[in-house]
């Protein structure tokens with residue numbers, strides 16, 4: 001009997017090693033899935049920039065540090081593309097947090113501003129994703145939009 005359990009434990013141990021290896025293996029699908037759940041924008045240090053095709057999108061959130069349950073100013077500077085207004089969606093990776101949408105109105109050439117609040121997550125997790133939707137040239141419907149993602153940590 002104990003011999004049998006020992007065999008089973010060995011198999012379980014090897015399986016666990018295999019799963020851990022999948023996550024650690026650079027470039028594997030699992031490593032990428034895990035990597036996408038970390039911040040790529042340190043918003044508390046300053047604005048973050050993303051390039052989507054010919055367009056550059058610079059996102060800033062103030063005041064710093066960026067806190068939950070507090071009115072925040074969202075500023076996007078858009079280069080290489082034109083839009084009358086932009087839509088910014090706030091959400092958490094892998095968790096539905098309701099609809100948190102900020103409309104960014106054009107305040108100057110290429111500058112868009114809006115105000116919004118990031119809700120407090122009951123789980124205590126701090127990673128949020130801001131998605132800026134860019135209208136396609138000649139198509140302002142929501143379906144065909146391209147978008148820029150920013151992953152950042154909030155402060156409690």
Ligand SMILES: [Cu+2]
Pocket residue numbers: 092095096097121122123125
């Ligand atoms: Cu959450």
